[in-house]
Amino acid sequence: MACQLRLLCGLPAGSPLVFDGIHSSCTSQDFPVQLHTLLDGPSELILVMTHAITRRGGRTRESQRRRIASRAARFTPEPGALSKSISLLVSELARFIDARINLLIDTDRHPLYARLLAGDTAIRHFARAARLCHRTTSSTLPRDTRNPLFPVNLVDRLLRHRMKEHTRETIAFARNATMQMHRAWIFAYDHNYCQPYRVGSGSGLTRAQRYGVSLPLLAATSRAFLHRRLDVAGLLLPESIRCVWLAELSTPPVRWRRGQKQSGPLIPAYARRDLLRAYLHAP
Secondary structure, three states: OHHHHHHHOOOOOOOOEEEEEEEEEEOEEEEEEEEEEEEEOOOOEEEEEEEEEOOOOOOOOHHHHHHHHHHOOOOOOOOOHHHHHHHHHHHHHHHHOOOOOOEEEEEOOOHHHHHHHHHOHHHHHHHHOOOEEEEEOOOOOOOOOOOOOHHHHHHHHHHHHHOHHHOOOOOOOEOOHHHHHHHHHHHHHHHHHOOEOOHHHOOOOEHHHHHOOOHHHHHHHHHHHHHOOOOOOOOEEEHHHHHHHOOOOOOOOOOOOOOOOOOOOOOOHHHHHHHHOOEEEOO
């Protein structure tokens, strides 16, 4: 997360920007997770990730309904969590807009996307000036390179391939929402700054380099990442990263019968001091 703050500070994205959500779970299938990712389309670089635990939908057996009802006494997903998660992503999208170019935003046809984009002040400003267009694509179309949603579909596939907690029909559920996002950011660091844009192309360019991050800055940050804590003083701190850094995500307990007072990582004092040196981006 500190690498993300340092390397992308002040760098606008290209066009289009693409975002969508991946469906997963936390602790069990009773608590679905929507992990939304915002990507720069030309480079396929992950810009923002948000997390939401929602209520279980679809058809359930009587025994499952009783189990869900009994657990509701100890934990209930926050009402409107999905809408708040998407709204947070949309509010942070504006800082990647390059005012010199017309921007295209690609999403699928989820009804919340159009409504929350239209309700954001910055997005509405660019749309009224005819500098921004929202294009929707059916999620039933083939997920090939001709699909406008290919960048986010690729990240969806890589997440499910590399992280067993996101594999369909998995039994390797995440045990905590914050730790689930920690692993997602580790994946994003590897995806953005370590892996080549295309393995078969023969080029060693990473997605960060295609985005515009200079090789000397990337190398220096990588060395610092492996040997010391990165300094985030004076950098813009998005709310989506702050709430993960300070373990403020809502998460179901693991021990349902006994309950538990503490769930998730303890945040050391030095990590809190680090964040005090950054500037909070208020959506």
